[in-house]
Amino acid sequence: MEGRKRGVDRKAYYAAKIRKVAHLLFYKRHSLPGARGWELRKRVGSDYPKVINLLDEYLEKIGLTVKIVFEEEASPPENPTLEQYDRARFYITLKDNLGVEEAKMIGWRIDDIAALCASIAYIISKGGKAQRKELEDLLKNKIPNWRVDIDLNKFIRLGYLIEDENEQIYLGWRTRAEVDQRKLIDLLLEAESEKKT
Amino acid sequence: MGERQKTTREAREELRRIIELCRSVEIKGLDPYLVDVEDLIKVVKEYFPMWKDTEDLCLDAETLNSIASIVKMQGEWVKQRATALYRDPFLIEEKIRSLPIDSMAKIFLETWHPVVEFEQLTIKGFREALKYWSDLLPLDERWKRIGYMKTETEKATREEMIKEGLLLGESFSAELEEMWIDLKEKASREGRVKYWDFIGSDSYEETVRRAYLTSFLITYGYAKLEIHYLEDEIFISPNEKPAPMNEESGELISFPIPISFEEWRKWKEGRGA
Numbered sequence: 001m002e003g004r005k006r007g008v009d010r011k012a013y014y015a016a017k018i019r020k021v022a023h024l025l026f027y028k029r030h031s032l033p034g035a036r037g038w039e040l041r042k043r044v045g046s047d048y049p050k051v052i053n054l055l056d057e058y059l060e061k062i063g064l065t066v067k068i069v070f071e072e073e074a075s076p077p078e079n080p081t082l083e084q085y086d087r088a089r090f091y092i093t094l095k096d097n098l099g100v101e102e103a104k105m106i107g108w109r110i111d112d113i114a115a116l117c118a119s120i121a122y123i124i125s126k127g128g129k130a131q132r133k134e135l136e137d138l139l140k141n142k143i144p145n146w147r148v149d150i151d152l153n154k155f156i157r158l159g160y161l162i163e164d165e166n167e168q169i170y171l172g173w174r175t176r177a178e179v180d181q182r183k184l185i186d187l188l189l190e191a192e193s194e195k196k197t
Numbered sequence: 198m199g200e201r202q203k204t205t206r207e208a209r210e211e212l213r214r215i216i217e218l219c220r221s222v223e224i225k226g227l228d229p230y231l232v233d234v235e236d237l238i239k240v241v242k243e244y245f246p247m248w249k250d251t252e253d254l255c256l257d258a259e260t261l262n263s264i265a266s267i268v269k270m271q272g273e274w275v276k277q278r279a280t281a282l283y284r285d286p287f288l289i290e291e292k293i294r295s296l297p298i299d300s301m302a303k304i305f306l307e308t309w310h311p312v313v314e315f316e317q318l319t320i321k322g323f324r325e326a327l328k329y330w331s332d333l334l335p336l337d338e339r340w341k342r343i344g345y346m347k348t349e350t351e352k353a354t355r356e357e358m359i360k361e362g363l364l365l366g367e368s369f370s371a372e373l374e375e376m377w378i379d380l381k382e383k384a385s386r387e388g389r390v391k392y393w394d395f396i397g398s399d400s401y402e403e404t405v406r407r408a409y410l411t412s413f414l415i416t417y418g419y420a421k422l423e424i425h426y427l428e429d430e431i432f433i434s435p436n437e438k439p440a441p442m443n444e445e446s447g448e449l450i451s452f453p454i455p456i457s458f459e460e461w462r463k464w465k466e467g468r469g470a
Contacts, residue, residue: 029424093311093313113301118293129226138294168224168226178312179305184308188289189289189292
């Protein structure tokens with residue numbers, strides 16, 4: 001009886017923490033959505049990675065997931081330490097993919113999506129940065145001139161790309177949070193080989 | 198003597214050319230291995246005994262610094278190629294050019310998981326706002342407490358403003374610069390400092406002056422604000438270099454912070470406690 005009570009208490013304890021973390025991650029508080037690990041630790045305690053796992057399990061049922069971006073690491077660590085978690089940024093993203101129709105419904109034109117895909121893939125191929133002029137030339141190949149500038153500025157405004165004072169363009173926080181870069185490059189390569197055969 | 202002068206001038210030009218070369222490789226994102234670092238070091242070494250003036254020694258140091266940045270880029274280049282993400286850039290570019298728009302879009306959609314975020318008002322936020330509103334005294338009561346004297350409005354010259362102590366005798370940009378240095382010092386330990394701890398001063402007038410100057414520090418990109426709504430805390434952190442913001446960056450927002458007499462008194466009491 002006592003054991004059962006403890007189990008219920010534990011469940012209630014984690015349910016309260018999950019609610020707190022969900023609020024922190026869903027509601028935008030800073031200029032960027034999501035939260036840093038240290039913010040979560042401050043709100044729910046040092047066992048927040050466990051709370052994140054529980055929230056992730058819950059969100060999976062409705063097609064969402066908690067995405068952890070280790071911004072300071074070259075590649076995501078296999079077994080992150082608490083310090084690495086503290087510095088990481090946590091977002092809630094869609095777990096599943098969007099279809100073309102769904103993407104249109106949330107305000108994306110098909111040629112904008114293609115332009116974003118081309119920009120991200122090009123920057124990855126150039127080792128993480130590219131000159132704006134080069135990118136513009138690449139996009140002008142398929143998109144009318146007048147849209148290229150609008151598109152690039154839109155991608156920068158939304159955080160997919162970053163531009164510095166030397167007109168160099170890098171991948172932004174949103175690309176790191178939302179795009180599976182490795183899969184993107186693999187799919188591009190596969191698409192080409194399919195075309196050849 | 199003439200021969201020596203000519204050689205020195207040529208050597209300076211050579212170093213400047215090296216700096217320019219390194220800079221253009223960095224800016225254009227060219228392959229850093231196109232630069233023969235060993236060759237450049239030889240040139241720098243060869244000219245080093247000629248330098249006597251501080252200016253020339255600085256030029257020598259700047260050249261070495263530029264070469265060091267190329268070596269750093271070479272390290273990053275190798276690291277990038279060693280990652281699983283690396284693919285031949287020409288191959289990828291060729292694919293981007295040859296694939297039709299709809300195929301590109303479909304590929305992207307398979308790898309895209311947009312962030313989910315809400316921006317609407319929460320009950321908690323609404324409750325806090327309501328509490329703020331009910332605690333807020335009417336304007337006439339708030340102004341009564343400060344106790345001001347009604348006078349006719351007149352034009353004030355800069356000299357009069359300085360005399361009244363509202364402006365310093367130095368230029369506005371110098372005052373900003375001074376504030377920036379002050380901020381850097383106060384934030385040197387944690388990289389940021391609480392907004393009120395930075396602007397707060399022993400007198401209300403000085404606090405308002407500091408808040409006014411701080412608003413320009415932020416607008417001109419010398420510093421940035423960090424707003425923690427849930428914790429009800431605002432931090433300010435200095436930028437190493439001024440980073441002007443523009444509307445396109447999507448970061449430019451106007452965020453009013455009331456510097457009322459009440460707020461100042463509360464801060465001062467809190468500091469005393």
